[in-house]
Amino acid sequence: MGRQPCCEKVGLKRGPWTMEEDSKLMSFILNNGIQCWRLVPKLAGIYIHILCLMRCGKSCRLRWINYLRPDLKRGAFSEEEEDMIIELHSRLGNRWSKIAAHLPGRTDNEIKNHWNTRIKKKLKLLGLDPITHNPINLPKSSTETEEINNHEKLDFQENISPDYQMLQKSEEALLICGSNQDKNDQSSSCIEMESSIMLQNIEPLGNISMEPFQINWMDNPFIWDGFSTFGESFP
DNA sequence: AACCCCCCCAACCGCCATCTG
DNA sequence: ACAGATGGCGGTTGGGGGGGT
Numbered sequence: 001m002g003r004q005p006c007c008e009k010v011g012l013k014r015g016p017w018t019m020e021e022d023s024k025l026m027s028f029i030l031n032n033g034i035q036c037w038r039l040v041p042k043l044a045g046i047y048i049h050i051l052c053l054m055r056c057g058k059s060c061r062l063r064w065i066n067y068l069r070p071d072l073k074r075g076a077f078s079e080e081e082e083d084m085i086i087e088l089h090s091r092l093g094n095r096w097s098k099i100a101a102h103l104p105g106r107t108d109n110e111i112k113n114h115w116n117t118r119i120k121k122k123l124k125l126l127g128l129d130p131i132t133h134n135p136i137n138l139p140k141s142s143t144e145t146e147e148i149n150n151h152e153k154l155d156f157q158e159n160i161s162p163d164y165q166m167l168q169k170s171e172e173a174l175l176i177c178g179s180n181q182d183k184n185d186q187s188s189s190c191i192e193m194e195s196s197i198m199l200q201n202i203e204p205l206g207n208i209s210m211e212p213f214q215i216n217w218m219d220n221p222f223i224w225d226g227f228s229t230f231g232e233s234f235p
Numbered sequence: 236a237a238c239c240c241c242c243c244c245a246a247c248c249g250c251c252a253t254c255t256g
Numbered sequence: 257a258c259a260g261a262t263g264g265c266g267g268t269t270g271g272g273g274g275g276g277t
Contacts, residue, residue, distance in 0.1 A: 057262085058262090114244095
């Protein structure tokens, strides 16, 4: 059995977040940091507007991580990012959070969505199984047909799937690296550590509600032009 | 213009791991 | 040591929007 729902569902709001809710949550986290997600909605409400933010802690956490975090990169994935996702997925599988740790500014949810809607199709078009990253429908070798099949494999690799060759090369490179997996784990931990440090380094310098304000982010201040243009000019 | 279909993605759900008293 | 609480993760869903008919 899993645990019970994180909070009492009665009276809690669900569905899309409003700008007001975003404002409350953002203000609270920037000013207080995150100690306990379950308390955030109540505290955020008391802190800003007396009214409670009628969301469960889990919903607040998700909204912050996937949408409000100031370090999020918005917009389409670049070719480089897509290639990186494919390469990481071939090694890590559906461990989206681990993959996201290697792509600064991207969330696990964003990567998961992008994988399911775009990259999966792209790989299929390239003749690759999105789960195993191996060619689809490649005949299995037997003693009698091995040579023919090898020719087919070569044809496939040379004529159909340059991306597959690229993947093979990156896998070879990883084998040569040997302890690369450990290195990746360490770098992943570093990224996680840096993220937590970054969270503590946020310094809101102005009024958060509807006016432009400045955030010091890893000693790189930027101006966030408020909630009026939310979702479009969010840095 | 109206309807339908498909795609995208934000948000939710359920489970597992870890923490805490 | 244990049970309940909490955080985090991956899978899934459903609503909105765009394109086609």
